[in-house]
Amino acid sequence: xxxxxxxxxxxxxxxxxxxxxxxxxxxxxxxxxxxxxxxxxxxxxxxxxxxxxxxxxxxxxxxxxxxxxxxxxxxxxxxxxxxxxxxxxxxxxxxxxxxxxxxxxxxxxxxxxxxxxxxxxxxxxxxxxxxxxxxxxxxxxxxxxxxxxxxxxxxxxxxxxxxxxxxxxxxxxxxxxxxxxxxxxxxxxxxxxxxxxxxxxx
Ligand SMILES: Nc1ncnc2c1ncn2[C@@H]1O[C@H](COP(=O)(O)OP(=O)(O)OP(=O)(O)O)[C@@H](O)[C@H]1O
Ligand SMILES: [Mg+2]
Numbered sequence: 001x002x003x004x005x006x007x008x009x010x011x012x013x014x015x016x017x018x019x020x021x022x023x024x025x026x027x028x029x030x031x032x033x034x035x036x037x038x039x040x041x042x043x044x045x046x047x048x049x050x051x052x053x054x055x056x057x058x059x060x061x062x063x064x065x066x067x068x069x070x071x072x073x074x075x076x077x078x079x080x081x082x083x084x085x086x087x088x089x090x091x092x093x094x095x096x097x098x099x100x101x102x103x104x105x106x107x108x109x110x111x112x113x114x115x116x117x118x119x120x121x122x123x124x125x126x127x128x129x130x131x132x133x134x135x136x137x138x139x140x141x142x143x144x145x146x147x148x149x150x151x152x153x154x155x156x157x158x159x160x161x162x163x164x165x166x167x168x169x170x171x172x173x174x175x176x177x178x179x180x181x182x183x184x185x186x187x188x189x190x191x192x193x194x195x196x197x198x199x200x201x202x
Contacts, residue, residue, distance in 0.1 A: 017064060023047065024059055025097035038063055038071070038173075043109055057094070058109040059172055061102055072103060072172065079105045081148060082172040089139040091159070091170040096186065107170070114164040115155035138170055147178040150181065 002030070019029040021040055026048035034041035039060050046055040062075045076096060082105075083093040092108040135156075143150060151174035158166045 002159075007028065017061070019061065019102075020098070024061075024099050025104070027057060027059065029059070033058065036063075039075075045160070054107045054149070058091075058107045059097065059196050060103040060107060062102040064101065075103060075105070078171075078173045078175065081175045081177050082107075084086070084177075085143070085146070085172075087139055087142050089135060089142075089167060089169055091168045108168075110159040110161060110168045112160045115158040115160055115167070118160045119155060127167065135167070148172075149178060151175055 017040070019040075020032070022029045027044035028047040031043045032040060033043055039062055041058055044057050044059050046052055046057070058182060064071065072191045079093055079096050082091070083095070086092070093111060094106040094108075097104045097106055112118075113121075132172045136153075140150065140153070149192050150169070150172060152171060153169070157169065157171040159170060160166075161168065163202060
């Protein structure tokens with residue numbers, strides 16, 4: 001994949017973008033969910049009929065950055081590692097999408113807030129904590145059994161589902177794959193500009 005010219009902004013330009021109402025890979029951007037230093041997370045819904053019509057997904061867009069190929073490669077690595085994980089407590093990553101000079105990661109959308117926000121706004125009961133840590137340890141154990149070290153487990157990277165207060169771990173930006181970080185796992189371009197993670201289901 002040729003990364004030349006991606007995610008660059010001119011001197012003085014803002015590092016964030018307004019994407020509400022835009023179409024990204026067949027998904028209409030509806031609402032900003034998170035504005036971070038390096039990325040922005042949006043809620044989107046499928047509009048082109050090739051996915052499930054109306055299906056809600058999340059897209060994490062790398063903030064436009066001055067000429068930083070390292071950051072772009074890091075973002076692709078994050079998508080590749082997370083895209084290989086199929087676990088009920090890990091956010092599913094579907095692929096990478098490019099729109100003009102922006103790069104986005106398509107993901108399962110989780111209805112809820114991260115654990116930092118939840119812990120500041122609601123009372124957390126001991127029973128819930130015991131079950132949470134037990135399930136978190138199990139999810140981390142699963143990752144380790146597949147040779148993956150997350151390296152950034154913290155409340156902001158754990159999303160609590162509103163519906164059942166179970167959680168989804170995300171943000172594999174610092175993750176390493178020790179055993180099967182596969183050179184075979186490539187990203188291939190699809191007709192509508194989405195790069196799907198091939199060989200993701202190993
Ligand atoms: N799939 C998702 N569904 C719903 N909300 C999400 C999803 N992914 C991320 N978020 C929200 O966005 C926040 C930031 O996501 P993430 O941790 O992946 O970004 P980040 O790499 O830490 O960004 P930055 O470094 O720019 O702060 C999460 O804490 C959560 O509130
Ligand atoms: Mg994070």
